[in-house]
Amino acid sequence: MRTHGGARLRRLGRALRPAVLVTGALGLSLVAPTSMAVDTTDDAPSVHDPVDPGDWVNPDDTTWDDYRAVPGRPSEWVDGTVTGTERHFKAAVVLVDFTDQPMLLTQQAGAHVFGNPQAGWEPIERDEVADWWEDYLGTPNEYNNNHTINEYWMENSNGRYSVEIDAFGPYQLPGKLHEYGLSGYAPVTGPNSVCPAGDTCNKNIRTDGFAAWYADQGPTIYQDYDVLFWVTAGHDESGTWQEFGEMKFQTKEDVPAEYGPPGATEGPVYNAFGNEIPNWSPTRYVEWTSWAAAANHWPNAQSGGVIPNSTQAESSGQSIFQHEMSHLLGIADNYNNPFAVPTVRTYSGHWDMLSRGTFNGPGGTHQRWKIPNEGASGMGSQFSLRNKMRLNMLDAATQVVNLTRDQLTAQGVARATVSARSVNRPDRLAGFNVALSGGDLSNCTAEGLVGDRAWLCDRGGYNNYTIEVVDRVGMDSFVPSSGVHLAKTKNQDRAPFIWTIDANPEDINWVDFVRPNGDRAMVTLGDPRQLQDAMFRAGTGSGSLYEYVDEANRLHFYVLERIVDDEGVLTYDVAVRSLDGSGPQARGVSVGGSTAAVTEGGTTASISVPVSNTGAAGAGVHDSDVYRVEATLDGAGWTMTQPYEVVAAAAGETVSVPLHLARTTGGKGTLTVTVTSESDPSKSETVVLDVQTLVLAEAQSVLAGLVADGALDRGVAQSMQAFLDQVEDAIAKGKTKQAEQALDRMVSNLSRVRDEAARQTITELVAILRQG
Structure with missing residues (x-):
């Protein structure tokens, strides 16, 4: 039940800090904190500050200090002393190295041309590598900063899914590293082959890996496990193609022999056709990278065969395992090619594990090559609401407000308080799922998303809208910001099947890296970092938006209020309505007698305007209305801050709308406030207030x-x-x-x-x- 205090700000013998907005269950209430002195420090909160200021960060600047635990999270989720209530996965980790590349954990610091292992690393014995990997993935320790993959699955599923790790090997495969990696995105046959003569560069990690595992453990060992992770010696191409390609070398011709094929430092290396192999190689997203980077395999998953399995490398952080395990559960990738022509915007960026949330972790995307992994890709994002529903990680019937567009037309605006997705508990609402009755009616051409704006086109064909709350806590500690994540989704895994609605859709115009010649390389229009500032926020002045209208699909979404509850959990009061109907209930509004309070050390008059919903209540989440508040100030001696332009109230409820008038010269001032029902704009009331009175x-x-x-x-x-x-x-x-x-x-x-x-x-x- 929602409660609202229409409390008037009073001094009552006390000098107060600036009045702040304090939240009731789902509404607005102005109250005054009781401090004995005015806080005049530079970072003191002000009533003129945005109620929900932007807080997005550059992932490159994050460290493990940015991690915050989920309030109330059981410690047993981390150490694996409890198992999932619905399923306990047994995962085998099979370590493999190559005739020319032993496990780098057994090597001295800097043994590899990329500079790995990192400085300070003390080599371990070959027979200790399996234990090291079991501990890295499953036991809290210094290398994983006390986080485990079991913790990830338990937190996402609220204790439903757990993971147990057994590691095997290392087994030396009968080939060189590049014989298993080059064939991913580079030619390894024909006259343009980058495979050295005498080598066979289409060897298969799985074929030879299974043979080695079976030889050691028997041909039925896979039956003891639900999933299998291959970990190869060295690096993967995903984390090295750019860092040891265009970020390090100005042109492909600048790649030195040290980064070329084996033997290049001694002279030319030739392929089977007698053609010289350059020190660069084709790669997945752009024309070239260094040959040494292209020699690595690209992590991938395979759900068929005797056991679902995926490939990783020694550089892979925990989120790579989590991402690939997601595929093993039968869900697809949801990411674009950020360098594609024509360009398409990132689908859901760093906000979901099946998109680029895999890259999350301290240090950002360009630090994923280090061995041991230092955190980049070390803590992937939570799954989005759509994917949690898809993977049965929550109770969609009770934790999600499930509506259709037609229901909103017939029953009116729906409103509820949604908790941060990291706090996935039965007593908390995870979000909204609004099914698009009759299909997705959007049209990119009609919306002007053509020409130089075509990259913003979502391609259509969606089935739903979802609303969820993201906070930088738990496994979401390394997402770019907090706020409300609004997305279009599909029922089938046809990418893009999650399309994040960007509150700031224009080019973020952000430097990705500086090239060797000093030129700045900007993030591409398809880069996931285009969505760093995508979250919606409550109130005005946040640098974001508090509402979104999809005219084509006839829906209007509202972010009404940011609330941190008594448990420290971030929640948002949100609403959605149809543009084509407001339900059968009568709508109404009344504006009561306003009051003032002195704030900001006597420099501001904070006005409290009571707004009452005099309409009738609908059923359940349809019991409220949303009101637009327009305020104008006539008086040269005052300037106004309006924290909220939309507010909501349940039928019969009164909420207090704040307006803050900063005194310049003071004196006369007239404040005109108009409050209008969004459901029925004919229901509107205007009051004229004399500031001095x-x-x-x-x-x-x-x-x-x-x-x-x-x-x-x-x-x-x-x-x-x-x-x-x-x-x-x-x-x-x-x-x-x-x-x-x-x-x-x-x-x-x-x-x-x-x-x-x-x-x-x-x-x-x-x-x-x-x-x-």
Whole structure:
């Protein structure tokens, strides 16, 4: 049940910090914090600050210090001492190396041309590598910063799914590293082959890996496990193609022999046709990378065969395993080619594990090549709401508001409080799923997403909209920001099957890296970092949006209020309505008597405008209405901050809408406030407020409170009351000079006020009442 306090800001003998918005269950309520002194430090909160300021970060700047645990998360999820309530996965990790590349964990720091292992690494024995990997994936320790893949699955599924790790090997495969990796995206046959003569560069990690595993453990060992992770010696191409390609070398001709095929430092290396192999090689997304980077395999998953399995490398962080295991559960990738021509915007970026959330972790995307992994790709994002529903990680019937577009038309606006997705619990709402009855009606051409804006086209064919809340906590600690994630989704895994709605859809214009010649390389239009600032936020001035209208699909979404509850969990009050119908219930609005309070040390009059929903209630989530608040200020002596332009109230409920007027010269001011139902714009009410009248009423009330509290001696109280009455009378008669003289007399009598807090309060009253 929603509760709202229409509490009026009162001093009552105390000098207060700036009034702030404090949240009830789902509405707005102005209350005053009770501090004994005004906080004047530079970082003190101000009533003029946005109620939900933008907080997005550059992943490159993150460290493990950015991790925050989910409130109430059981520690047993991390150490694996409890298993999933619905399924406990047994995962085999099979380690393989090559005739020319042993496991780098057994090598001295800097043994590889890429600089791995990292400085300070102490080599371990070959027979210790399996234990190291079991611990890295399954036991909290210094290398995983005390996080495990079991923790990831337990947190996402609220204890439904757990993972147990057994590691095997290392087994040396009968070939060189490049014989298993080059064939992914480079030619290994024909005259343009980059495969050295005498080598066979179409060897298969799985074929030879299974043979080695079976030879050691028997041909039925796979039957003991649900999933299999191959871990190859060295690096994967995903984390090295750019870092040891265009980021390090200006052109492909600049790649030195050290990064070329084996033997290139001694002279030319030739392929089977007698053609010289360059030090560069074709790669997945762009024309070239260094040959040494292309020699690595690209992580991939295979759900068929005797056991679902995926390939990783020593450089792979935990999120690579989590991403690939997702495929083993039968869900597809949802990412684009960021370098494709024509360009298509990233689908869901860093906001979902099946997109580029795999890259999340301390240090950002360009640090994923290090061995041991230091955190980049070390903590992937949570699954989005669509994918949690798809993987049965929550109870969609009770944790999700399931609606259709037709239902919204028939029953009216729907409103609820949604919790951060990291806190996946039965008692918390995970979000909305709004099915698009009759299909996706959007049309990119009609919306102008053609020509140089075609990259923003979502391609259509979606089945739903989802609304969820993201906070930088738990496995989402390394997403770019917090806020409301609005997305279009498909029921089938036809990418893009999640399309994040970007609150800031234009090119983010962000430097990706600096090339060797000093030129800045900007993130491409298809780069996942285009969605760094995509989240919607409540209120005005956030740098984001608090509403989104899909005209084609006839839906209007609202982000009403940001709320951090008593458990420290981030929640948002959100709503959605149809543009084609508002339900059968009558709509109505009433604006009550407004009040003022003195804030910001006497520099601001904070006005509280009570707004009541006088309409009828619908059923369940349809019991509210959303109101648009338009406020204008006439008066040169004041400037206005309006924290909210849309608010919501349940039928019969009253919410308090704040407006903050900063005093410049003070004096006369007229505030006009119009409140209009979004469901029925004919239901609207306007009030005209006299600023001086409200401020004087508050001054009288505060002075009375000081007297009632005994903060003023009787004689002082009588004097102050007389002076304040003189101020009010002079203002009413337009006698500014006399009003100022009465205020001066109040100041000259402050020395008689023994209570320091009361003295500060009167000082602030005088400041806000000044006429010039």
